[in-house]
Amino acid sequence: MSAPESAEHRLTVLGAGVMGVSIAALASGHGIPVTLVDIDEAKLDRARTALPQQIRLAQLVGALPRDRVAGTLVTGTAVAAAAGSTAVVEAITENAEQKSKVLAEVAAVVPAGTPLITNTSAIPIAELAAAVPHPGLLIGTHFMNPAYVIRNVEVIRGPRTADSTVDAVAGLLSAVDRHPIVVRDAPGFVTSRLLHPMLNAAALVVQRGTATVEQVDALMQGCLGHATGPLRTADLIGLDNLVDSLNVLYEHTGDAGCQPCDLLLRKVRDGHLGRKSGRGFYEYGGAVA
Amino acid sequence: MTSASQALEADLTDLLERRTKIPVAPDADLFELGVVSSLFAMELVVHLESTYDIAIVGPDLVMENFRSVQAMAALVRRIQDRVGAGTGV
Numbered sequence: 001m002s003a004p005e006s007a008e009h010r011l012t013v014l015g016a017g018v019m020g021v022s023i024a025a026l027a028s029g030h031g032i033p034v035t036l037v038d039i040d041e042a043k044l045d046r047a048r049t050a051l052p053q054q055i056r057l058a059q060l061v062g063a064l065p066r067d068r069v070a071g072t073l074v075t076g077t078a079v080a081a082a083a084g085s086t087a088v089v090e091a092i093t094e095n096a097e098q099k100s101k102v103l104a105e106v107a108a109v110v111p112a113g114t115p116l117i118t119n120t121s122a123i124p125i126a127e128l129a130a131a132v133p134h135p136g137l138l139i140g141t142h143f144m145n146p147a148y149v150i151r152n153v154e155v156i157r158g159p160r161t162a163d164s165t166v167d168a169v170a171g172l173l174s175a176v177d178r179h180p181i182v183v184r185d186a187p188g189f190v191t192s193r194l195l196h197p198m199l200n201a202a203a204l205v206v207q208r209g210t211a212t213v214e215q216v217d218a219l220m221q222g223c224l225g226h227a228t229g230p231l232r233t234a235d236l237i238g239l240d241n242l243v244d245s246l247n248v249l250y251e252h253t254g255d256a257g258c259q260p261c262d263l264l265l266r267k268v269r270d271g272h273l274g275r276k277s278g279r280g281f282y283e284y285g286g287a288v289a
Numbered sequence: 290m291t292s293a294s295q296a297l298e299a300d301l302t303d304l305l306e307r308r309t310k311i312p313v314a315p316d317a318d319l320f321e322l323g324v325v326s327s328l329f330a331m332e333l334v335v336h337l338e339s340t341y342d343i344a345i346v347g348p349d350l351v352m353e354n355f356r357s358v359q360a361m362a363a364l365v366r367r368i369q370d371r372v373g374a375g376t377g378v
Contacts, residue, residue, distance in 0.1 A: 053331070059350045060334065061327045066347050 009175055011035070012082035012110075014102055015092035016043040016075075018145060018238060018276055019119060023089055025054040026148040028071040029064035030176045035074045035081050044075040058148040065177075079105045087172050089141070091119040094244040099123065100131035107132045115168045117141050121241070122188045122196070122248040125158030136162035139169050142191060145236055147178075155180040156189050187252035188245070195233075196245050197257040200264065202230035206281075207263035213281045231281040235274035239267050297341075297362045304336065305358065315358040330355040337361065343368045 009032045013024045016038035024034045028051060036051075038044050051073055058064035074081070079102065082088055088106050092098055103116055110116075116138045118128055129135035140156030147153075153173055157166055166182060173180045183190050202216050211219070217229025226233075234242055243265065249258040267273075267280060274280030298315050305313045309324040319325040325333070333355055334345050343365060345354075354364040 056334070056350065057327060057331045060331060060352060062351070066350055 008086065009033075009172060010084060010086045011172070012037060012085040012088045012106070014038075014079065014082070014088065014090045014106060016040070016047040017091065017093075019143060019147070020089075020091040021047045021050055022054065022145055022147040023091060023119065023143055024073065025051050025058065025146075026064075026143075026176050026178075028073055029055045029058055029068065029148060030071070031068045032071040032175065033074070034071055035076060035085065037076050037079055037081050039077055041077060044077070048073065048075060054146070054148070058146070061149075063146075063149045080109050082106050083109045083111075085110055085114060087115050087117060087168065089117045089119055094121060094123065094241060094248065096123050096127055096248070100128055103128060103138070104131045104133075107134070107137075113137065115139060115165045115172075117169060119143055120156075121192045121237075122245040122252075124187055124252065125156050125161065125185045129158050129160050135160040137165050139165050140185070140189070141169070142189060144191075151177070151179050153178045153180050154189055154191050155182045156185055157182055158185045188249045192245055192249065196242060196249060197255065199230050199234045199237075199242060200246055200259075200261055201257060203234065203264045203281075204261040206231070207261055234264075235280035235282055235284075237274065238276055239264060239272065239274045239280050243268050294362060294366065297365055298358055300340070301358045301361050304333075313358060315362075317357055319358075320352075320356055325355055327352065333361065337365055341365050341369065343372070 011027045011032050012035040013020045014037050016036050020036065024036050028034045036044065036047055055064055055070055059066045088110060090099060090103055090106065092102055099118060099120070103118060107116060114137065116132060118125065118138065119141050121142055125138060125140040129138050132138050135158070138158060139161045140158065142154040142156065144150040155169060170180050186193065188196065205211055205216055206213055213231050217231050220226040221229045228236065243260045246258050246260045249255065271277060272279045275284055278284050302313055302315065305324070311324065330352060334350070337343065338345055345364070345368065349364060349368065354360055
């Protein structure tokens with residue numbers, strides 16, 4: 001009997017924030033062993049509790065297979081833990097400098113030829129490619145949150161990304177039952193370039209008193225078929241992440257619509273980061289891990 | 290219905306009414322009423338597991354089992370019966 005496809009993969013995820021944990025849950029829930037690395041031990045503690053809960057919730061709603069033994073989760077505070085991985089997903093803060101640094105570090109410890117996947121909502125892959133010794137191995141993904149619920153994954157091929165890397169990532173995504181949509185490199189790629197200025201504009205509408213949060217979402221949902229409403233979507237993304245992404249977009253495109261509006265900046269300053277902190281445009285019943 | 294089953298349904302009805310602040314009939318469709326989301330269903334999973342010392346896993350871990358008080362009570366009884374039969378208790 002041949003080994004299940006998941007036995008071929010050993011994934012390292014760098015960064016135990018919302019997306020890192022969500023991607024780790026997606027892989028583990030499909031039986032792939034995962035090493036999760038973060039410099040913050042407290043985040044790893046929370047992730048060890050959150051990951052099995054997320055897998056069970058995903059199984060409950062039918063988003064992850066119920067007949068699969070979860071892949072083991074190992075956690076570590078140094079990138080050296082990535083040695084022996086078949087692929088690395090970097091999902092740290094949306095900051096090009098920090099991403100470049102950690103990608104260079106992990107490139108030095110993984111076996112030769114290991115694909116390095118940077119999960120980013122806006123930073124061009126070409127910019128990050130300068131930091132790694134083999135730019136052909138670097139590719140971008142932009143998983144949506146939660147990664148185990150949304151099947152389509154935006155995959156960004158940088159100008160120097162090798163065909164073999166695109167194939168390897170397609171194989172990994174297939175093993176976790178995701179559907180890649182491979183696009184070319186640009187600030188914000190497709191989804192963020194379209195969505196994030198719209199979310200910013202939705203916040204501006206509220207800031208100017210044109211409509212309430214609930215009215216904006218009700219109109220966009222009820223009249224235009226937006227699944228969750230822009231402001232609830234912003235809360236799900238995380239308002240701090242949204243501001244980071246808008247800043248990257250503004251720096252690279254000069255599009256004034258990408259300059260984070262005052263209301264967004266104020267909410268981030270006040271620690272109202274959205275769903276994950278328990279409060280953003282909406283109130284939630286407590287913070288989530 | 291046995292008194293154990295009645296107690297089970299009463300416990301679940303009590304919990305749901307406290308959380309949703311509306312009266313809940315044993316056969317009411319909680320999804321149609323809009324009172325049970327997937328996150329709340331997950332809380333119910335944890336509640337049932339700790340209260341009745343059972344594990345809700347694999348094919349039992351489906352939303353359909355949380356559609357009504359009766360469905361949840363039936364789930365608990367099924368798992369308890371299976372465990373009882375398996376261990377010869």
